Amino acid sequence: MLTIYRDEAGSVRESASLELPSEVIWIDLFDPTDEEKVFVESRTHIQVPTIEALSEIEASSRLQVNRGVIYLSTPILGRSDTPEAFLSPVGFILSPTVLVTVRFVKLSTFDQVAEQIHHDPSLATNVGVFTALLEAIVDRGADVLEGLRGELxxxxxxxxxxxxxxxxxxxxxxxxxxxxxxxxxxxxxxxxQARDVLLGVGRIASFARDIGEGWITPEFRVRLRAVLKDVTSLNEYEAHLSGKVQFLLDAVLGYITIEQNNLFKVLTIASVVGIPPTLIAGLYGMNFKFMPELDWAWGYPFGLALILVSAIIPLIWFKWRGWF
Known part of the structure; x- marks a missing residue:
């Protein structure tokens, strides 16, 4: 889907001219078709990257400058407010006159900025939209981390x-x-996943601020610097959450180990308690002719009592040792 902002009349799509009018500040490509890519490339004279190019992880592929145009890419969380959150690449192509974004998943941050364009005077330029998008992504990242903190x-x-x-x-x-x-x-x-997003946003904000120094106004340079500070603080908060996650993982694994040890303890006690009665029963089960207990009137009760006592004594000893 192709959306052109500050082109309410749709003149760009209908015009045969290969030049963009000055009022166009943002072109958003959402899962674009080949025809939409060709259209944008012919009007903006820039190359629209593919999803494979945007998915590259090396910095040289994510941060590029070609003929004064800044090519940036970073992973963004899709369905960030659900357990099914996933990373999807997003591209930002920033020139002195227009911003082109390429994405392949619906993002609430983009919808939020698109709504603000109609009433926010600071979004009258492409750099303003770019900065607002980064700010919205960082704000959304903060909300995600706060939600995860609550779950933890x-x-x-x-x-x-x-x-x-x-x-x-x-x-x-x-x-x-x-x-x-x-x-x-x-x-x-x-x-x-939130850490990957924050690291990516921090890199592209710093890169754009430095490379676009000649045509990014001081106002937006200050806002980009604020984005970097927010990313730094959120990275520290994310590190705290990562430590808490690891602590809980270790604690739960420890409790699981304790439960397993308790099970082994029960099995050990049962096996040890059962050994003396088994030994006595086996002794009196031998078929020797001369066994004095065979002639006793109380030989059978005596054997049963001996078996019972031999089972109780280990239980008393285990109780004294505090095993149960």
Missing amino acids: DQISRKVFRGNPSHRSHTVRSTDALRMTLSAVGAIGERVS
Whole structure:
């Protein structure tokens, strides 16, 4: 889909001229077709990158300058407010006269800036739109990190609060711990995705500010500098969340290990307690002719009592040692 901003009359699409009118400041390509790419390239005289080119991870591919035009790309979170969040590449092509964006997923930040264009005087230029997009992405990243912090706090309360000595403490059950481990791992993945977005935004903001020094006004240079400061602070906050994620992962794994040890403890006690009775029963099960207990009137009760005592004594010893 091709959207041209500050071209309400649609003159650009209808005109046969290969030059863009001065009022056009932003061309947004959303999952563009080949025809739309050719149209934009013919009007702007720039090359629209493919999704493969935008997905390159090396800095030389994400930050380029060609004939005074700045080519930038960074991953952006799609469905950022859901557990199914994913990274999708976004391209920014910034020239002294127009901004071209290329994306392949619906983004609320782009819709937000598109709505602001109609009533915000600061978005009267292509650099203003570019700066507003970066600010919206950073604000959205902050909201995502705050939401993840809330989810981590909720998990932390479930894991660490309550009396773990009560067997009714279901939060410490194996199934609950397994689900908690999956939830913490998913949050860790989303924190990692947010870090990739913030690092990408920081790189392109710094690069654009330095390369476009000749035609980016001081007002927007100051705003780009503020974007960089916000990215720095959010990176520190993200590092804090990453540490908390790792702490919760270690804690949950520790509880799982404790549950497994408790299971092994029960099996160990049962096996040790069962050894003496088995030994006694095996002793009196031997078919020797001369066994004095065979002639006793109370031989059978004596054997049963001996088996019972041999089982109770290890239990008393384990209780004294505090095993259960």
